[in-house]
Every structure is written in structure tokens, then in C-alpha cells.
Amino acid sequence: MSHTAHIRSHRKPRRSASTLAMRAGVAGGVLGTLAVAGASGSANAAEPVTQTLELPTLTADLAVQAAQSADATQQAAANYQLLAERDAAAAKAAKQAESDLADARKKAAEAKKKAEETARKEAAARASRSAARTTLSTTADTGTVSTSTSTSTSTGTSTSTSTSTSTATGSAASVVDFVRAQVGKAYVSGATGPSAYDCSGLVQTAFRQVGISLPRVSQDQSTAGTQVSLDNLQPGDILYWGSAGSAYHVGVYVGGGMFVGAQNPSTGVVERPLSYDPPTGAVRVL
Incomplete structure (x- = not known):
């Protein structure tokens, strides 16, 4: 008898093929579950990234809207300024027309007065000439x-x-x-x-x-x-x-x-x- 015959063997007993297959199936199931869960987790983790990518698009739209609003405001201001300038020009033209009309009336009055004065002088001259002719025709010759x-x-x-x-x-x-x-x-x-x-x-x-x-x-x-x-x-x-x-x-x-x-x-x-x-x-x- 060997001197080691009485020592208990520390070798593990061999597992059967069925046991190994069962354990492999369980492990595969666990790994599959973990894979599914990982995939689901990855999908859930990607959702914030998708929302973050959409933020620049929303920000660009707001910028366009703000620019359009600014353009509209500027155009409205330009329209108001144009209307104000037109009103001012119309008022100035009306004032000038009123002044021109006053000047025309004044000149017309002066021309009328001058024409009346000229007519009066011409009438006086005709009367004077007529009187002179009458005097010459009725006065006897003196000192011929x-x-x-x-x-x-x-x-x-x-x-x-x-x-x-x-x-x-x-x-x-x-x-x-x-x-x-x-x-x-x-x-x-x-x-x-x-x-x-x-x-x-x-x-x-x-x-x-x-x-x-x-x-x-x-x-x-x-x-x-x-x-x-x-x-x-x-x-x-x-x-x-x-x-x-x-x-x-x-x-x-x-x-x-x-x-x-x-x-x-x-x-x-x-x-x-x-x-x-x-x-x-x-x-x-x-």
C-alpha cells in the first residue's frame, strides 16, 4: 500500500455533460438578458442626445423669427418716417402756395392801380390837348x-x-x-x-x-x-x-x-x- 493511500483526494469530481449544458444555458440566458438590458439602456441613454441635437434647430428658428421681427419693426419705422416727411413737404408746399397767392394778389392790385393811374394821366393829357386846340382855333391871331x-x-x-x-x-x-x-x-x-x-x-x-x-x-x-x-x-x-x-x-x-x-x-x-x-x-x- 502506498503511503499516500490513506490521504483523501482533493480532486473535484467530474461534472456530467448534462450539468455543464444546463449551466451553459443558464449563463447564456443571463448574458442575453444583460445584452437586452444593455441595449435598452443604450437606447434610453441616446434619447437625451437626440433632444440635445434638436436644440440648435429650435434656437436657429427663434433667431430667424427675431430677425424677421426686427426687419418688420425697422420697415414700419421707415414707413412712419416717410409719411412724416411727406406730411412736412405737403405742409411746406401749402404754405408756399399761400405765400405765392398773396404775392400774386398784391402784384395784381399794384398793376391795377398803375393801369388806372396811367389811364387817368392819358385822359388828362387828351383833355389838355383838346383844350389847347380849342384855344388855338378860337383865339384871334396876335403877332402874326x-x-x-x-x-x-x-x-x-x-x-x-x-x-x-x-x-x-x-x-x-x-x-x-x-x-x-x-x-x-x-x-x-x-x-x-x-x-x-x-x-x-x-x-x-x-x-x-x-x-x-x-x-x-x-x-x-x-x-x-x-x-x-x-x-x-x-x-x-x-x-x-x-x-x-x-x-x-x-x-x-x-x-x-x-x-x-x-x-x-x-x-x-x-x-x-x-x-x-x-x-x-x-x-x-x-
Whole structure:
């Protein structure tokens, strides 16, 4: 007998195949359960992650809505500002229109007043001319003067101008006195006094003294009244040189075969006999 025969064996007894199979099945079931549970746990753990991923989408939507709201507010403010500007412009235009209307009414009133004043002066001038003509036609001739002037031509022939005139009265006397008072003053083209004249400026200013408005230039003054013969001149008649309607020079007949005119820059305003520069024709406005 071996010396170890009495020692109890420590080896574990062999398990049977059925026992091992049963234990393997149990272990497999437990592992399957754990796997299912793990999967379920993993699924449950993923839910917060899914919600966290959706948060940026919700935040972006809110940002878009906020931006749209800001744009709408800004547009509304711009619309209000535009309306305010339009209202201000309309108010300004209305105020300007009211001012323009007031100015137009003022100018119209001034124009009406000026037209009435002009009409009054013209009526007074017509009355004055009518009175002067009546005086000339009813007053007996006093101090009739007969004059005869002659000029020689280069051919040796002579021409004569005879005048028979009465002493100036009324408006004609005023015109004669005025032009004689200007004798000695300078001749300046375009001047109408008081220190200088040209020919038509002297005539126009002289007749203005008695309320008669004559055209400014010689051409028009030569047709401003009734054409009269040089043989029947009266003081105050307008003499012209050249053709009626295209005269180049004018003067005033002052009686006694004399005229006053602004001749040229060398002589200025002078009183000369008709023979000094015989006129072409004459018109009477008084």
C-alpha cells in the first residue's frame, strides 16, 4: 500500500455533460438578458442626445423669427418716417402756395392801380390837348409873323420855305419854353435829360412836360401826329428829317422860322433858323 493511500483526494469530481449544458444555458440566458438590458439602456441613454441635437434647430428658428421681427419693426419705422416727411413737404408746399397767392394778389392790385393811374394821366393829357386846340382855333391871331427863307444849291438854283405862324399858347407854349431852356446842353446818344439829350430824347421829354407820351425814336415820332405842311407850321410842331416813318432826325418848331434841336455832339442843343438845316416834313400833336 502506498503511503499516500490513506490521504483523501482533493480532486473535484467530474461534472456530467448534462450539468455543464444546463449551466451553459443558464449563463447564456443571463448574458442575453444583460445584452437586452444593455441595449435598452443604450437606447434610453441616446434619447437625451437626440433632444440635445434638436436644440440648435429650435434656437436657429427663434433667431430667424427675431430677425424677421426686427426687419418688420425697422420697415414700419421707415414707413412712419416717410409719411412724416411727406406730411412736412405737403405742409411746406401749402404754405408756399399761400405765400405765392398773396404775392400774386398784391402784384395784381399794384398793376391795377398803375393801369388806372396811367389811364387817368392819358385822359388828362387828351383833355389838355383838346383844350389847347380849342384855344388855338378860337383865339384871334396876335403877332402874326411872316418869314421867308431861301437856300442855294450847288446848281445855283434856290429853294424857299415860307411859314406863317401864331404866337404859341397853352401846351405848345410850354413845349417851346422847355426846349429853349435846354439850349446849350450836351448831345449824348440815348440821353433824355436833364443834362444831355439826343434829338428824339429832347422831343420826347419836352412833350412829357405837358402830359403827352411820345415814342422814343425819331422814326416813330415822325408819324406820331397829323402830317402838316411846312408852309403852315405852328409852334410846338415836330419837325423831322428823312421820310415819315424812317426819319433820322427830329426837332421842335418854336415859331418865327426857328427850331430847337439836339443836333450832334459838336453843337449840342441849339436854336437855329429853318434855313440852317431845312426839314423834310412836320407832324402836329398839340
